[in-house]
Amino acid sequence: MEAVIDNRASEGRKIKVAPINIAVWLLLPSTVLLLATFLYPLFSIAVRSFTDPELGLQNYTSLLTDDISIIIILRTLRIAAIVAVVTLLIGFPYAHMLTLVTPRMRAVLMTVALLPFWTSAIARSFAWTLLMQRGGLIETAFSWVGLPGMVLVRTSTGVTIAMAQVLLPYMILPLYSNMRGIDRRLLDAAASMGSPRWRAFLEIYLPLSLPGILAGLSLVFVIALGFYVTPAILGSPQEALVSQLIATRVDTLLDFGGAGALAVIVLLVAAALMALIGRLNARLDLQPNTAGK
Helix, strand or coil: CHHHHHHHHHHHHHHHHCCCCHHHHHHHHHHHHHHHHHHHHHHHHHHHHHHCCCCCCHHHHHHHCCHHHHHHHHHHHHHHHHHHHHHHHHHHHHHHHHCCCCHHHHHHHHHHHCHHHHCCHHHHHHHHHHHHCCCCHHHHHHHHCCCCCCCCCCCHHHHHHHHHHHHHHHHHHHHHHHHCCCCCHHHHHHHHCCCCHHHHHHHHHHHHHHHHHHHHHHHHHHHHHCCCHHHHHHCCHHHCCHHHHHHHHHHCCCCHHHHHHHHHHHHHHHHHHHHHHHHHHHHHCCCHHHCCC
């Protein structure tokens, strides 16, 4: 009798000790998909950059000693930085407005901001081509104000404008997520103590918005580094970006090792930026969960 009771007790303990972890099974498909479609190809590209055509660092040394590759890398970094700043200048007041309007108007403004997500990248690029080409709407509008010949297609300026329009939601969403957690009563308290609105904004609201600003800048900059369709359609071969150079090395030159080395360099730049943003957040104690405190 005592043995039966012990067996039942032990069986009960087994049921309690070994429950099925549902979260692990729910995460398993996405984890496998991520490993198969992202990490494995990324690992293969990195390995090929060191082994194709032979084992060594010759792909990296040739890139870092090639003036054209250095110019294209620096041009890509410059355009990505300009796009990040432009989206910040446009997205900051837009996100701030989203926190002030009514819910219905907020839904309308959010829909307008997310329109680039619902349009094909090729369709967007060709639409910008129609606007920027000779005789297009932009040249006609500038001609009316006494500035004829403003053709932006096949220029870095045109590529920057189109990229900023596409990447604007990536700036607005982090900013809005951060700003809606800021207690606006802090501004009212500063105003009640005699502080001008602009000073309260610069000393209270802007510092509390820094986590959203840093998140938006890093997100837009990293995505802009790998943009391909928009620069390929609106840009020119003389002002190519890193993505176009990688495509040329793979499709035309069949230089898979050099293309992999260039991709690894871009990845390292993005990783360095994210590490810098993380350290800056840690140093200034600007974690997103402190914005609303």
